[in-house]
Amino acid sequence: MAYVAVKGGETAIDAAHAWLNEERRGDASVPELSVAQIEGQLGRAVDRTMAEGSLYDRELAALAVKQTAGDLIEAIFLLRAYRTTLPRFGYSLPLETASMQIARRISAVFKDLPGGQVLGPTHDYTHRLLDFSLLDPGAAASAPRAEPDRSAMPRVPDILGQEGLMEADGEAAGEPGDLTREPLRFPAERDVRLQALARGDEGFVLGLGYSTQRGYGGTHPFAGEIRMGEVAVEILPPELGFAIDIGDIVLTECQMVNQFKGSKTAPPQFTRGYGLVFGFNERKAMSMALVDRAMRATELGEDVTAPAQNVEFVLYHSDNIEATGFVEHLKLPHYVDFQSELQNVRRMRAEQQRVVERKEAAE
Amino acid sequence: MKGYNFAYLDEQTKRMIRRCVLKAVAIPGHQVPFGSREMPLPYGWGTGGIQVTASILGSDDVLKVIDQGADDTTNAVSIRRFFARTAGVRTTTATAEATVIQTRHRIPEKQLREDQIIVYQVPQPEPMFRLEPSRVETRRMHALADYGLMHVKLYEDIARFGQISISYDYPVMVNQRYLMSPSPIPAFDNPKMDRMPALQLFGAGREKRIYAIPPWTQVKSLDFDDHPFRAINAPHPCGLCGATDSYLDEVVTDDHGGRLFVCSDTDHCAERRAAGYVGTDGMKEAAE
Numbered sequence: 001m002a003y004v005a006v007k008g009g010e011t012a013i014d015a016a017h018a019w020l021n022e023e024r025r026g027d028a029s030v031p032e033l034s035v036a037q038i039e040g041q042l043g044r045a046v047d048r049t050m051a052e053g054s055l056y057d058r059e060l061a062a063l064a065v066k067q068t069a070g071d072l073i074e075a076i077f078l079l080r081a082y083r084t085t086l087p088r089f090g091y092s093l094p095l096e097t098a099s100m101q102i103a104r105r106i107s108a109v110f111k112d113l114p115g116g117q118v119l120g121p122t123h124d125y126t127h128r129l130l131d132f133s134l135l136d137p138g139a140a141a142s143a144p145r146a147e148p149d150r151s152a153m154p155r156v157p158d159i160l161g162q163e164g165l166m167e168a169d170g171e172a173a174g175e176p177g178d179l180t181r182e183p184l185r186f187p188a189e190r191d192v193r194l195q196a197l198a199r200g201d202e203g204f205v206l207g208l209g210y211s212t213q214r215g216y217g218g219t220h221p222f223a224g225e226i227r228m229g230e231v232a233v234e235i236l237p238p239e240l241g242f243a244i245d246i247g248d249i250v251l252t253e254c255q256m257v258n259q260f261k262g263s264k265t266a267p268p269q270f271t272r273g274y275g276l277v278f279g280f281n282e283r284k285a286m287s288m289a290l291v292d293r294a295m296r297a298t299e300l301g302e303d304v305t306a307p308a309q310n311v312e313f314v315l316y317h318s319d320n321i322e323a324t325g326f327v328e329h330l331k332l333p334h335y336v337d338f339q340s341e342l343q344n345v346r347r348m349r350a351e352q353q354r355v356v357e358r359k360e361a362a363e
Numbered sequence: 364m365k366g367y368n369f370a371y372l373d374e375q376t377k378r379m380i381r382r383c384v385l386k387a388v389a390i391p392g393h394q395v396p397f398g399s400r401e402m403p404l405p406y407g408w409g410t411g412g413i414q415v416t417a418s419i420l421g422s423d424d425v426l427k428v429i430d431q432g433a434d435d436t437t438n439a440v441s442i443r444r445f446f447a448r449t450a451g452v453r454t455t456t457a458t459a460e461a462t463v464i465q466t467r468h469r470i471p472e473k474q475l476r477e478d479q480i481i482v483y484q485v486p487q488p489e490p491m492f493r494l495e496p497s498r499v500e501t502r503r504m505h506a507l508a509d510y511g512l513m514h515v516k517l518y519e520d521i522a523r524f525g526q527i528s529i530s531y532d533y534p535v536m537v538n539q540r541y542l543m544s545p546s547p548i549p550a551f552d553n554p555k556m557d558r559m560p561a562l563q564l565f566g567a568g569r570e571k572r573i574y575a576i577p578p579w580t581q582v583k584s585l586d587f588d589d590h591p592f593r594a595i596n597a598p599h600p601c602g603l604c605g606a607t608d609s610y611l612d613e614v615v616t617d618d619h620g621g622r623l624f625v626c627s628d629t630d631h632c633a634e635r636r637a638a639g640y641v642g643t644d645g646m647k648e649a650a651e
Contacts, residue, residue: 010444085373087373181398182398186499316498325405327407328407332437332467333437336627339613340549340551347526
């Protein structure tokens with residue numbers, strides 16, 4: 001038999017991609033999904049894609065979800081690769097989440113508080129029973145409407161802060177870092193850590209956050225506040241000299257309140273774990289807040305013993321685009337290295353055999 | 364390509380990468396952190412090499428891309444197409460014709476020249492990562508040229524197995540200063556790096572590091588006086604071209620032990636066959 005080198009790689013790749021496109025469309029007798037439908041009806045998938053793709057654009061995120069047949073990590077990848085090519089016109093002013101247009105706001109640490117508890121559109125307290133009526137297209141669901149509450153909704157940590165029981169938010173040390181422009185360096189400051197967590201894989205951050213609750217770097221957390229709603233984005237064009245509003249984005253913010261017994265320099269008080277995510281994603285915001293607090297161990301004089309407290313470990317493994325690329329690269333050809341390992345193992349076996357034979361001959 | 368800059372990356376990014384390349388050339392073997400971009404190809408599939416290539420490529424360059432020594436492996440095809448599409452440069456499979464060669468896991472058999480640049484795709488730039496996973500620690504070790512950990516690992520190999528058990532990604536010392544990963548090339552290729560006339564650039568996209576070996580730099584595979592470095596290769600000639608000095612792939616030809624050993628460098632093998640060299644299995648191929 002003759003060895004025929006695998007030629008025609010290009011044709012094979014083209015054919016594979018054509019098949020992929022056909023696969024994605026599915027049964028042609030079923031109407032095609034529109035991007036608007038995905039944007040409107042698969043909102044949480046769009047939210048996650050925007051958050052981990054680090055790009056707030058609902059339409060493009062929905063397009064990515066469509067193009068990848070709902071493979072969200074692939075969708076995030078598409079959005080990230082597009083985002084890299086965009087020019088930076090400027091940076092927004094810090095977002096003011098205290099003046100968020102609230103759709104949901106709950107606090108687990110007070111029974112009632114200024115602005116009240118607002119459940120909003122939550123899965124909480126739904127009974128997880130499949131709703132078979134959704135099998136058939138039906139009328140649009142509608143919810144009762146109430147007069148909007150115009151009272152102020154101060155952030156819970158700010159309420160605690162008035163009494164000095166909550167550590168101050170602190171001033172930023174300068175311009176925040178940007179992981180997408182500069183390589184990660186250690187020690188990584190909190191701005192960069194929060195950026196990494198905000199774009200980190202939801203499942204990874206969830207798992208790490210969960211591990212802190214099970215004893216791997218406990219942080220004694222209370223959900224001080226979770227809020228979700230629209231926040232105005234403002235920029236300050238130098239030629240104008242005043243801030244202008246360029247639009248609203250939906251954010252989920254979580255502030256965990258964590259017990260802290262104090263140190264030589266700080267009195268006993270509560271400390272913060274912070275989570276902020278694009279779109280409506282409470283699970284991610286809460287997990288992020290847990291891990292953020294865990295990674296502050298060194299700063300607060302706590303022992304670093306658990307994975308969630310190890311900043312280098314968390315930051316180098318939270319990015320799902322890096323992770324999926326490297327895990328999946330194992331399917332690329334490795335036959336050159338494998339061949340060298342084969343020869344190596346054969347040589348070592350031969351060597352061992354020789355030693356055994358020599359020993360037997362001597363006996 | 365419409366809507367994208369020449370060779371995909373914007374000029375600012377290329378400038379940033381070129382500065383890192385220059386720094387890397389100035390400190391042979393030292394890993395320079397760089398602002399690796401998110402490329403439209405996955406991390407781990409050559410994004411570091413692609414970014415380096417994109418930054419050094421000019422419109423009159425001729426590009427060759429190989430993976431496992433072959434021009435026609437799927438990922439090599441994909442990367443070559445990426446540059447043909449985004450830069451419109453001429454591509455080739457002939458080693459001698461190329462001005463820039465991007466590679467994964469091999470160095471071509473033909474000796475490279477001073478007017479050529481070879482760009483390696485690097486999955487893991489840190490040579491000691493299996494011994495010390497923390498990059499904060501390994502960075503300190505490089506700064507102090509504290510490579511005892513690696514020497515102990517090699518010593519332990521010899522003590523346990525009678526020989527060093529590393530067969531690829533075999534660590535090298537560059538210019539008598541920095542311990543460096545040669546990327547996962549077989550140890551067989553390591554000697555080609557020593558005093559190579561061509562500039563050698565290494566890009567690790569996911570790990571965000573660039574490093575380099577300037578032309579004619581000393582590159583020494585780690586070893587001991589009484590256990591000198593030995594390259595491993597299959598003890599056969601190439602079945603197609605009869606070469607006895609090229610790195611061989613082992614091809615399984617049937618399910619009862621049949622094997623064919625052929626050059627991993629497909630261009631090298633094709634060139635030899637065109638020149639009339641024939642191996643034992645090459646005869647059969649011609650006859651069929």
